Amino acid sequence: MRAIDPDTLLRRSREMATAVHVGDDTILCRALTRYRLYVDARDVGFGVHVILDGAWEKGLTVLMARRIRDGMAVVDVGANHGYYTLLFAHLTGPTGRVAAVEPHPRTAALLRRSLSANGFDPWTEVFECAAVGQDGVRLGLHTPDGEPKNAHVNIDPAASADAPVSVPGARLDTLLAHWPRVDFIKIDVEGAEDACLDGGWSLIVRDRPTLVLEFNAFRSRDPAGLLDRLIQVYGEVGVITREGKVVEVSRQRLEDRENRQDWMLFCESKNQNIRQLS
Numbered sequence: 001m002r003a004i005d006p007d008t009l010l011r012r013s014r015e016m017a018t019a020v021h022v023g024d025d026t027i028l029c030r031a032l033t034r035y036r037l038y039v040d041a042r043d044v045g046f047g048v049h050v051i052l053d054g055a056w057e058k059g060l061t062v063l064m065a066r067r068i069r070d071g072m073a074v075v076d077v078g079a080n081h082g083y084y085t086l087l088f089a090h091l092t093g094p095t096g097r098v099a100a101v102e103p104h105p106r107t108a109a110l111l112r113r114s115l116s117a118n119g120f121d122p123w124t125e126v127f128e129c130a131a132v133g134q135d136g137v138r139l140g141l142h143t144p145d146g147e148p149k150n151a152h153v154n155i156d157p158a159a160s161a162d163a164p165v166s167v168p169g170a171r172l173d174t175l176l177a178h179w180p181r182v183d184f185i186k187i188d189v190e191g192a193e194d195a196c197l198d199g200g201w202s203l204i205v206r207d208r209p210t211l212v213l214e215f216n217a218f219r220s221r222d223p224a225g226l227l228d229r230l231i232q233v234y235g236e237v238g239v240i241t242r243e244g245k246v247v248e249v250s251r252q253r254l255e256d257r258e259n260r261q262d263w264m265l266f267c268e269s270k271n272q273n274i275r276q277l278s
Contacts, residue, residue: 013054059244133198172200
């Protein structure tokens, strides 16, 4: 997969895509030509795409596959159904370790089933919580109809009392305190990026892991401050295109709150010998 281009990946995945209904509004499908992935049959935002295409975000998939190696320690924050978690577990192999952080109870349960179905249990961990800046809090989880991938937490505990679903919150620093290092982090948390970084900042400063972060200035608490923090650690911030390339985008565009575009930010330390860039 590391040598394949995004269009070929999508074509091959489509050719081998299969799916079967297994009851309880659950579909078992084949993702990326090889992985067994359980998906909520009512999910129209992510589910219908991976069921029919066998792949999701082809460019981002290939970019991450080219950077993750055997033995790496990888974190998938906002793991959703576990499409990327399965990819990470395969690429790191049993000498690595993968953590998936997913607060939605139903989605986290499907994620666990997928990891088990692929034999990845021994080197993976699932944390059923939201990655935020505080430990021991309860937060409201809001899920748009048919869009579990867009579920988001209200990071203000005081405003979460009336939410239909309450989930625990925890700091990444706490969840991964037993890990000696972190090599790669993917964060896609629908507006809680600032809080997620707050809770994992000591890990980021310590290890300077390769970081893929969904960012939207409209949803960010402090977009300029968030970018400043990343630049302070990594020196520069790139943006991942749909084709899986890393390009420069002006700070003005990234910080424009009137532009509600989701960007996939990319940060990487050039000082880590473990990474073999392509």
